[in-house]
Amino acid sequence: MSAKIGIFLNLAVACLGLLPAAAAAPGSVGPLQQFGAGAVVSSGLRAGSLAYFNTFIPTSPPQPFIPGFVRSDGTPQGTFSLNLLPINFADSLGNLLFFTCAKSSAVEDRGLCRTDGTVAGTFLVIGGLSLALDSGAVELPVTRSVPERNLEFFSASPRSASPADFELWATDGTPEGTRLVKDVNPEGSSNPRRMIAFAGRLFFVADTPQGRELWRSDGTSEGTERVHDFHEKGSEGLDLVQAGGALFVLDHMASVVEVWRSDGTEVGTERVLTLPQRLYQLRAAGRHLFLVAWGAQNHEMWAVDGGTGEAVQVLQVEMSQEIQLLAVGNHVAFSLEDDHGWEPWWSDGTPEGTRRITDICPGPCDSLPSFVGTYGGRAVLRATDGVSGREPWLTDGSAAGTFRLGDFCPGECGDSVAEVHEINGWLLLLVDGDLRVSDGTPDGAWSVGKISSKGGLVLPDRILFYQSSVGILASLPVTAPAPPPGGWLESARLPGFRVKVRIDGQTVGRQEAGCMARTLCVSGALPGRSEVFLRVSESNPTGSLWPSLIKLTTSAVNVWVLQTATGHLRHYRLNGSDPAGSTLEGILDREGFGNIPGALEAAVGEAKKPRTPQPPGRWIEAKGVPGFRVQARLTSDGKSRILRKEPCVVETFCLSGATPGVTELLVRVTGPRPNGYFWPMLARFAPATLEVWVQQRKTGKIRYYRLNAPPAGSSQLDGHVDRQGFKR
Numbered sequence: 001m002s003a004k005i006g007i008f009l010n011l012a013v014a015c016l017g018l019l020p021a022a023a024a025a026p027g028s029v030g031p032l033q034q035f036g037a038g039a040v041v042s043s044g045l046r047a048g049s050l051a052y053f054n055t056f057i058p059t060s061p062p063q064p065f066i067p068g069f070v071r072s073d074g075t076p077q078g079t080f081s082l083n084l085l086p087i088n089f090a091d092s093l094g095n096l097l098f099f100t101c102a103k104s105s106a107v108e109d110r111g112l113c114r115t116d117g118t119v120a121g122t123f124l125v126i127g128g129l130s131l132a133l134d135s136g137a138v139e140l141p142v143t144r145s146v147p148e149r150n151l152e153f154f155s156a157s158p159r160s161a162s163p164a165d166f167e168l169w170a171t172d173g174t175p176e177g178t179r180l181v182k183d184v185n186p187e188g189s190s191n192p193r194r195m196i197a198f199a200g201r202l203f204f205v206a207d208t209p210q211g212r213e214l215w216r217s218d219g220t221s222e223g224t225e226r227v228h229d230f231h232e233k234g235s236e237g238l239d240l241v242q243a244g245g246a247l248f249v250l251d252h253m254a255s256v257v258e259v260w261r262s263d264g265t266e267v268g269t270e271r272v273l274t275l276p277q278r279l280y281q282l283r284a285a286g287r288h289l290f291l292v293a294w295g296a297q298n299h300e301m302w303a304v305d306g307g308t309g310e311a312v313q314v315l316q317v318e319m320s321q322e323i324q325l326l327a328v329g330n331h332v333a334f335s336l337e338d339d340h341g342w343e344p345w346w347s348d349g350t351p352e353g354t355r356r357i358t359d360i361c362p363g364p365c366d367s368l369p370s371f372v373g374t375y376g377g378r379a380v381l382r383a384t385d386g387v388s389g390r391e392p393w394l395t396d397g398s399a400a401g402t403f404r405l406g407d408f409c410p411g412e413c414g415d416s417v418a419e420v421h422e423i424n425g426w427l428l429l430l431v432d433g434d435l436r437v438s439d440g441t442p443d444g445a446w447s448v449g450k451i452s453s454k455g456g457l458v459l460p461d462r463i464l465f466y467q468s469s470v471g472i473l474a475s476l477p478v479t480a481p482a483p484p485p486g487g488w489l490e491s492a493r494l495p496g497f498r499v500k501v502r503i504d505g506q507t508v509g510r511q512e513a514g515c516m517a518r519t520l521c522v523s524g525a526l527p528g529r530s531e532v533f534l535r536v537s538e539s540n541p542t543g544s545l546w547p548s549l550i551k552l553t554t555s556a557v558n559v560w561v562l563q564t565a566t567g568h569l570r571h572y573r574l575n576g577s578d579p580a581g582s583t584l585e586g587i588l589d590r591e592g593f594g595n596i597p598g599a600l601e602a603a604v605g606e607a608k609k610p611r612t613p614q615p616p617g618r619w620i621e622a623k624g625v626p627g628f629r630v631q632a633r634l635t636s637d638g639k640s641r642i643l644r645k646e647p648c649v650v651e652t653f654c655l656s657g658a659t660p661g662v663t664e665l666l667v668r669v670t671g672p673r674p675n676g677y678f679w680p681m682l683a684r685f686a687p688a689t690l691e692v693w694v695q696q697r698k699t700g701k702i703r704y705y706r707l708n709a710p711p712a713g714s715s716q717l718d719g720h721v722d723r724q725g726f727k728r
């Protein structure tokens with residue numbers, strides 16, 4: 001290894017901050033360590049549990065700098081250089097990072113490379129190709145990973161082709177698994193772009209002799225096909241985004257913007273909205289796609305339901321200032337000026353649910369809010385109350401749940417919040433170079449040290465900051481809350497793992513003997529009534545084991561999962577449901593655990609009657625749920641199958657899909673509840689689209705629910721609770 005590009009770790013450990021004793025119970029934080037990266041850092045990206053950095057060493061002309069490539073696990077001993085020289089990061093697929101690289105400055109030595117963080121696992125995947133670049137501020141390769149296929153798709157042309165012929169390629173990270181998927185446009189370059197993963201496939205925009213078209217691919221030539229022809233040529237006109245379990249296509253035309261909704265098929269692609277103004281911003285949040293259209297003197301905000309395609313105008317204001325949206329769970333937060341001044345606003349996608357949160361600066365004065373991030377399903381913002389300067393605040397969308405996190409700059413001065421990160425239940429704020437940790441309560445933040453950061457990468461048990469000008473990395477360990485005292489739950493259904501559960505912060509979860517295959521069932525206050533369900537998947541294409549955690553309770557749930565062979569511990573929290581909300585949180589941890597040998601926002605709701613599908617088959621009944629019966633259908637990769645009944649826990653329907661005996665969906669009806677209604681509750685292990693019909697036998701009334709597939713790579717397995725289900 002060249003001495004010039006080698007990594008000399010001149011360790012300069014600085015114990016700049018320790019966790020206060022009063023805050024030790026939730027988990028440990030610190031101390032902050034700073035150590036050399038061996039060269040100046042220009043950019044960083046995370047893949048799996050590792051961080052990667054482009055570096056350079058300034059030299060004298062004719063070569064102004066020597067590039068380098070560094071990987072780090074956040075510790076000095078786990079930070080070192082890799083062999084190949086990166087040009088630009090591309091994308092990650094599980095624990096693999098893809099990037100354009102070169103063995104030398106010669107064009108023919110450039111290609112697509114991959115790394116798993118080891119020297120042996122860092123190599124050229126394919127050379128002899130020109131990779132298409134996007135047109136952003138930083139030119140990056142046009143790539144997209146589809147985890148369900150274990151494939152990285154990219155747009156490339158043989159370097160020998162003249163003119164260039166960019167078509168769709170794919171790789172599994174090996175030279176032998178790298179190939180041309182399909183020549184989409186035999187008459188020229190199809191120029192695949194606007195790539196997005198949706199429903200286990202790649203969707204992209206391609207040019208053909210017929211015009212600009214929407215295509216999809218499963219990684220095979222025969223499975224690469226046109227979805228819809230938009231008959232447009234010329235300027236770049238189509239954008240793709242997914243929200244609420246649907247794919248949206250935005251067609252930017254000369255005088256209007258057409259919004260199309262698609263389920264991934266040609267027959268299921270339809271126009272749902274036409275905006276006569278310039279589209280300024282869009283944001284996916286829960287079941288809705290929010291859009292802001294900007295005219296000369298006014299703004300319109302629209303929300304399109306991903307499940308039904310219904311488009312609703314939620315706001316129209318006469319103003320020239322820009323509206324910036326922040327997605328917060330099922331809502332968006334933004335700032336707006338009215339007769340109370342410039343204050344924070346909130347929207348759930350309905351006109352009546354679009355409102356001012358609170359008047360932080362009472363009267364006509366401005367609180368000057370700017371939203372900078374999220375934490376625990378809440379929004380972090382900078383604002384002033386008119387007494388102190390602009391400080392960090394936290395809001396859950398209600399006046400009572402909006403408060404200042406601290407007066408970090410006492411008096412009327414204000415702080416600049418440069419970065420906001422959430423890790424293992426803590427909120428990290430970089431405020432004017434001061435790194436602070438907060439537990440999300442007023443005045444609950446403390447300083448752990450001073451750093452100059454150009455970006456922070458969140459790893460499983462720490463956050464790693466890099467400084468672009470001095471080649472110093474700053475690492476702050478942040479661990480999850482320690483498991484509570486008491487015994488672990490173990491089950492032959494979950495070999496190699498131990499579990500602890502706390503429901504509503506106090507109730508110790510107990511294991512129930514009656515449970516589904518491959519699943520740990522845990523009850524709370526009522527013995528025999530399972531409320532929390534945990535499953536750890538078989539080894540998936542990325543080689544790791546994925547825990548899935550769902551619940552049939554509106555209470556908050558904390559779960560600790562220990563892999564016995566490695567001692568690796570992970571902590572999960574499923575928040576309690578909003579008293580007026582309908583979401584039952586679920587988690588699919590796509591990082592999970594290493595495979596040791598031998599060891600939404602789902603968009604959910606009742607569709608409008610004209611759009612409600614008919615039940616697909618026979619009703620399923622269960623003695624444990626008297627008075628109700630169900631039917632259900634699962635759709636994945638464009639194929640649908642009716643779910644079948646399986647042996648189940650008490651008071652619950654358990655339904656399986658493709659694999660008999662393996663429950664994919666749980667349905668429970670509880671009540672009557674205090675509001676006089678029976679509440680249907682749905683929880684699912686399958687990251688696919690699920691349709692459920694529940695019938696009350698004595699009235700014949702049917703409720704229909706659709707749990708859309710979560711976005712590709714999403715960690716959500718959200719369920720649903722219907723608080724207005726059936727009358728007594």
